[in-house]
Amino acid sequence: MKKKILQRVLLGVGTLWLVSLLIFVGTEMLPGDVATAILGQSATPETVAALRLQLGLDEPAVLRYLHWLVGILHGDLGNSLANGRPIGNELLPRLGNTLFLAGYAAIIAIPLAVGLGIASAIWRGSIFDRLANTLTLISISVPEFFVGYVLVIAFAIRLTWFPSLAMVDPSSSFFDRLYVCTLPMLTLTLVVLAHMLRMTRASVTAVMSSPYIESAVLKGVSRWRIVVSHALPNALAPIINVVAFNLAYLVVGVILVEVVFVYPGIGQYMVDAVTKRDLPVVQACGLLFGGTYIFLNTTADLLAIWCNPRLRHSR
Numbered sequence: 001m002k003k004k005i006l007q008r009v010l011l012g013v014g015t016l017w018l019v020s021l022l023i024f025v026g027t028e029m030l031p032g033d034v035a036t037a038i039l040g041q042s043a044t045p046e047t048v049a050a051l052r053l054q055l056g057l058d059e060p061a062v063l064r065y066l067h068w069l070v071g072i073l074h075g076d077l078g079n080s081l082a083n084g085r086p087i088g089n090e091l092l093p094r095l096g097n098t099l100f101l102a103g104y105a106a107i108i109a110i111p112l113a114v115g116l117g118i119a120s121a122i123w124r125g126s127i128f129d130r131l132a133n134t135l136t137l138i139s140i141s142v143p144e145f146f147v148g149y150v151l152v153i154a155f156a157i158r159l160t161w162f163p164s165l166a167m168v169d170p171s172s173s174f175f176d177r178l179y180v181c182t183l184p185m186l187t188l189t190l191v192v193l194a195h196m197l198r199m200t201r202a203s204v205t206a207v208m209s210s211p212y213i214e215s216a217v218l219k220g221v222s223r224w225r226i227v228v229s230h231a232l233p234n235a236l237a238p239i240i241n242v243v244a245f246n247l248a249y250l251v252v253g254v255i256l257v258e259v260v261f262v263y264p265g266i267g268q269y270m271v272d273a274v275t276k277r278d279l280p281v282v283q284a285c286g287l288l289f290g291g292t293y294i295f296l297n298t299t300a301d302l303l304a305i306w307c308n309p310r311l312r313h314s315r
Contacts, residue, residue, distance in 0.1 A: 117200025
C-alpha cells in the first residue's frame with residue numbers, strides 16, 4: 001500500500017509540474033506585447049524597451065520560466081503588473097472567499113446527491129427514479145451561467161429574497177456571507193448535484209446485482225439495510241472519485257459563477273487579470289486551480305485505495 005501511495009503522490013507532483021509548464025507556455029503564446037499593453041498610448045520604443053528590461057521580458061522564455069518556478073517553490077508568486085503589489089497578498093483573501101463558497105455548496109450538494117442517488121437505486125424504475133433521472137439530465141444540459149441568471153430573475157428580481165450581487169468584504173459576518181452567497185451556492189449545487197447523483201445510483205445499482213446481495217435478499221434482510229450495510233461500502237470507490245471531481249469543480253469551475261454574481265473570489269480575480277493582461281496573476285491563478293484539482297483527485301485515489309481491501313493488501 002505504501003508503494004501505491006508513493007506512486008500516486010509522485011504522479012500528482014509530476015502532473016502539477018506539467019500543468020505549470022503548460023500555463024507558462026500558454027500565457028507566452030498570447031498575442032501582443034505585455035509592455036506595450038501596460039503603457040498604452042504612452043508607449044514609445046524607448047519606454048517599451050525600458051519596461052521590458054524592468055519586467056525581465058528581455059530574457060529567454062526558458063530562463064523566465066525557471067525564475068518563475070523557483071519563486072513559486074519559495075512561496076513567491078511574483079508581483080502584479082497592474083499595481084505592482086505582491087500577488088500572494090491579494091490572492092489569499094480571494095482564495096478564502098472561493099473556498100467559503102465551494103464549501104457552502106459542498107455541504108449542501110454532497111449529502112443531497114448521495115442520499116438521492118441511494119434512494120433512486122433502491123426505488124429503481126419507480127416514478128421517483130424516473131423523475132430524478134429527468135431532472136438530472138436537464139441540470140447537466142444547462143450551463144451554470146444560465147442557471148445563475150434564472151435564479152437571479154426568480155429570487156432576486158421577482159421575489160426579492162436574496163441580493164443579485166454576492167458582495168462580501170472582510171468585515172462581513174458569517175451569517176451575512178451565508179445570505180449573500182445563497183444564490184451562487186444554489187447555482188453550483190444544481191450544477192454538480194446531477195453528476196454525483198447519477199454516479200451514486202449507477203455504482204449502487206451495479207453492486208446490487210452481486211451474488212452476496214442476492215443472498216442477503218433471500219435471507220430477508222431489509223432493502224435499506226442491504227444498500228447501506230452491504231452495497232454502499234463496496235460502491236464507495238467510484239462515489240469518492242466523483243465527489244472529489246465535483247469538489248475540484250466547485251473550486252476550479254467557479255469562474256463563471258463568480259463573474260455572474262460579481263463575487264470577489266479567485267475566478268473574478270483571474271478574469272480581471274486577463275482583461276488587464278496581468279500575466280503573473282493569470283499564471284498564479286491557473287497554477288492554483290491546477291494544484292487544487294490535482295490535490296483533490298490524488299486524495300480521491302488514496303481514499304479509494306484505503307476503502308478497497310484488495311488494493312490495500314497486496315497479494
